[in-house]
Amino acid sequence: MRRSKICTIMKDDLQVNHYLGHVKCGRAIIHLLVILFGISTWIGVNGIFIELPLLVNIAPEGWNLPAYIVIVAQSANVGPAIYTFLRKKKCELNESLCILCLLCLQILAMGLLIFFYDKTTVIDGEKHSLILLVSVFFNALVGCFSSVLFMPYLHDFDDIYIVSYFIGEGLSGVLPSTVALIQGIGERLECNTTEIISLNASHVKFSGQYYFLFLTLILLMSLVAFIILRYFRFIQSRKNLHDTNFFTQTKVQLVNYIWHNEFDSSTNVWYIDQILSKKESEEAKCSTLKKANNLYVFKKIYLYILIGICCFFSNGFLPSIQSYSCLPYGHLAYQLSITCAQFINPLACFLTFWIKVSNIKNINCLSLICLIAGCYVICIALLSPTPPLQRSTIGIGLIVLFWIILSGVISYLKLIIVSFLKHISSSNKTLFNIGIVMQGGSASGAIISFVLINFTDFFKMYDFCSV
Numbered sequence: 001m002r003r004s005k006i007c008t009i010m011k012d013d014l015q016v017n018h019y020l021g022h023v024k025c026g027r028a029i030i031h032l033l034v035i036l037f038g039i040s041t042w043i044g045v046n047g048i049f050i051e052l053p054l055l056v057n058i059a060p061e062g063w064n065l066p067a068y069i070v071i072v073a074q075s076a077n078v079g080p081a082i083y084t085f086l087r088k089k090k091c092e093l094n095e096s097l098c099i100l101c102l103l104c105l106q107i108l109a110m111g112l113l114i115f116f117y118d119k120t121t122v123i124d125g126e127k128h129s130l131i132l133l134v135s136v137f138f139n140a141l142v143g144c145f146s147s148v149l150f151m152p153y154l155h156d157f158d159d160i161y162i163v164s165y166f167i168g169e170g171l172s173g174v175l176p177s178t179v180a181l182i183q184g185i186g187e188r189l190e191c192n193t194t195e196i197i198s199l200n201a202s203h204v205k206f207s208g209q210y211y212f213l214f215l216t217l218i219l220l221m222s223l224v225a226f227i228i229l230r231y232f233r234f235i236q237s238r239k240n241l242h243d244t245n246f247f248t249q250t251k252v253q254l255v256n257y258i259w260h261n262e263f264d265s266s267t268n269v270w271y272i273d274q275i276l277s278k279k280e281s282e283e284a285k286c287s288t289l290k291k292a293n294n295l296y297v298f299k300k301i302y303l304y305i306l307i308g309i310c311c312f313f314s315n316g317f318l319p320s321i322q323s324y325s326c327l328p329y330g331h332l333a334y335q336l337s338i339t340c341a342q343f344i345n346p347l348a349c350f351l352t353f354w355i356k357v358s359n360i361k362n363i364n365c366l367s368l369i370c371l372i373a374g375c376y377v378i379c380i381a382l383l384s385p386t387p388p389l390q391r392s393t394i395g396i397g398l399i400v401l402f403w404i405i406l407s408g409v410i411s412y413l414k415l416i417i418v419s420f421l422k423h424i425s426s427s428n429k430t431l432f433n434i435g436i437v438m439q440g441g442s443a444s445g446a447i448i449s450f451v452l453i454n455f456t457d458f459f460k461m462y463d464f465c466s467v
Contacts, residue, residue, distance in 0.1 A: 026234070029235075030157075030161060030164075030229070030235060031161065031164045032164075032225075033225040033226075033228055033229050033235070034154070034157070034161045034164040034165050034168065034225075034229070035164045035165075035167050035168040035171065036168065036221055036222050036224075036225035037150070037165070037168060037222055037225050037226050037229060038150075038164065038165040038166065038167065038168020038169045038171070038172070039168045039169075039171050039172045039175065039218060039221075039222055040103060040106065040142060040150075040168075040172070040218075040219055040222035040223070040226075041142060041143055041146035041150055041168070041169050041172055042143045042146065042169060042172040042173065043171075043172035043173075043175060043176060043215060043218060043219065043222075044106055044109070044110055044135075044136075044138075044139025044140070044142060044143070044215065044219070045073055045136065045139050045140050045143050046172055046173045046176050046177075047110075047139075047176035047211075047212075047215045048069065048113075048132075048135070048136055048139065049066075049069070050176045050177055050180045050185065051176075051180065051185065051208060051211060052065065052066060052069075053185050054185060054204060054208055055117070055129075055132070055208070058117075058118045058129075058208075059120075059129040059132065060120050060126075060127035060128060060129065061128065061129060065129070068129075068133060069133070069136050070446070070450065072133050072136045072137050072140065073136055073137075073140035073143075074140075074443065074446055074447070075137065075140075076137055076138075076140035076141040076143070076144045077144050077439065077443050079141045079144055079145055080144050080145055080147070080148045080149070080436075080439055083098075083145070083148060083149065084148060084436060087432075095149065095152075095153055096153075096230050098145075098149060099149060099150065099153060099226060100223075100226070100227075102141065102142050102145055102149075103142070103219070103222065103223045103226060104223070105138050105141070105142075106138055106139055106141075106142045106219055107216060107219045107220060107223060108138075109134065109135040109137075109138035109139055110135065110139065110212060110215050110216045110219055111216050112131055112134075112135055113131070113132065113135050113208075113212040114209055114212045114213050114216060115209070116131040116132075117131075117132060117208050117209070117212055118208065119131055144439060146169070146435075147434075147435035147436070147438040147439040147442075148432060148435035148436055148439060149435070150165075151165060151418075151431050151434070151435050152429075152431035152432040152435055154431065155422070155430070155431050155432075159419055159422055159423050160353075162415070162418055162419050162422060163349060163352045163353060163415060163419065166349045166352075166411070166414070166415045166418075167346045167349040167350060169345075170342075170345035170346030170347075170348075170349050170411065171346050173342040173345060174342050174343055174345070174346060175218060176211075176215060177338075177339060177342045177343075179211060179214055180211070181339070182205065183204050183205055183206055183211060184204040184205045185204065296424075299360065300421065300424070300425070302360075303363075303417050303420065303421055304421075304433070304434070304437050306363070306367060306413075306417060307414060307417045307418065307421075307434065307437060307438060307441070308437045308438065308440065308441035309441065310370070310410050310413055310414050310417075310441070311414070311437075311438045311439075311441035311442045311445070312441040312442065312444055312445040313370075313374055313410070313445060314406075314407075314410040314411075314414070315438075315441070315442035315445060315446075316441065316442045316443065316444065316445020316446035316447075316448070316449060317445040317446070317448060317449045318374065318377065318378075318406070318445075320445075320446065320449035320450065320453060321377070321378065321381040321449060321453070321459060322334075322337065322338070322377075322403070324380075324381035324384045324459045324460075325377045325378075325380040325381040325384065325387075325399060325403075326338075326399055326400075326403070327384075328380075328384050328385050328386070328387050328390055329387075329390060329395055329396045329399050330396065332396070333396045333399055333400055336400045337399065337400050337403040337404075340400065340403070340404045340407075341403055341404060341406075341407035344404050344407050344408040344411070345407060345408070345411045347408070348407075348408040348409070348411040348412040348415075349411060349412070349415055351412060352412065352415050352416065352419070356416060356419070357416050357420075363413065363416065363417070363420075366409055366412070366413045366416075367413065369405065369409050370406060370409050370410055370413065373402045373403075373405045373406040373409070374406060376398075376402045377399070377402055377403060377406065380399060381459055382458060382459065384459065384460055385460055414438075418431075418434055421434060422434075
């Protein structure tokens with residue numbers, strides 16, 4: 001009898017282990033698919049910007065090409081604006097179909113660059129890179145929609161998959177940067193007669209045709225990943241599956257449990273209600289519950305404002321002034337700050353798998369770090385072209401270090417805030433609302449920086465060839 005019970009227990013343990021292993025494998029697949037889905041968001045725009053040292057010598061716009069790209073990319077915000085308007089008017093829009101259409105348009109636009117990235121079109125007697133700019137628009141359209149459509153699509157998924165999505169967004173800058181480094185972008189820079197950095201096509205290891213082919217293949221993988229996420233029954237049955245076994249709980253789940261106990265207003269209200277029911281009158285209970293609810297609402301509003309400010313600087317304002325803060329210290333400082341910032345982004349998101357901030361005080365501390373680092377790089381940009389420690393190794397090290405800290409902490413902070421807001425709110429519109437705030441902050445940052453740079457004397461261009 002005892003032997004049979006032991007065999008039964010062992011059999012049950014094997015079944016449980018097999019089930020848990022199956023669940024972990026399924027979750028790992030979903031993580032990978034969400035990462036690939038997240039890569040599609042900004043890889044198009046990032047890829048074109050990274051290839052600019054080569055494109056400016058091919059395009060008839062020359063070094064005015066970045067200004068054209070910025071204007072076209074910002075005009076793509078009209079897409080999310082129309083989408084938001086239609087949602088406010090209660091129009092029934094199929095999210096999955098919209099995402100599929102956007103991804104297909106992006107693949108088509110990037111695919112055209114394989115054959116026509118160096119072709120020009122005559123408009124009113126002047127040559128323009130029409131196909132390149134059209135491709136920029138559709139790639140930017142996907143990026144602009146990522147906050148209000150792509151990220152909100154994950155509202156039915158477990159909270160932890162938001163981390164994977166942000167990792168994918170970070171990799172959308174890392175992958176083209178890596179290929180560009182292999183290609184040789186930035187290795188043999190020269191100054192031409194107009195004193196602007198120039199890169200001859202013969203200096204790179206392979207042409208832009210193969211570079212854009214690589215980006216197109218990545219986008220095809222992103223499309224396949226989304227199709228699997230949306231239409232495969234295997235994924236649908238596991239996308240929000242929680243592991244309830246105590247001994248197999250991950251660190252992230254334990255942290256989420258802490259978050260739930262500390263911040264979930266319904267839990268706090270229930271706890272307060274239990275105490276007050278024994279000691280206080282009904283009026284006192286209502287007053288205390290109202291205060292607790294007001295505190296909960298205040299925290300949400302504060303976090304919405306904070307993530308809007310983060311996107312204002314990280315996606316709009318700071319990238320526009322990066323050249324003014326780094327180039328006075330040399331091309332090496334500029335190249336390192338851009339490359340390291342691209343790589344630190346997904347690494348900061350990976351960190352969230354193991355360490356998550358669990359209270360508002362820690363979020364405020366991270367915000368203070370961003371404020372200090374941001375003030376430093378902005379002050380250096382304002383002091384350009386002759387900032388302090390300009391010819392010293394310390395100056396180069398400090399500017400690169402502050403850009404790395406700024407990029408990493410802001411990336412981590414944005415992910416923490418998004419995960420936190422999704423966790424404490426039961427509304428399906430939470431991620432959509434977050435996306436609107438993020439996109440609004442990014443667009444306003446880009447517009448304000450464009451005005452300050454082009455119509456004021458706050459930021460002065462540095463003589464590239466003097467370094």
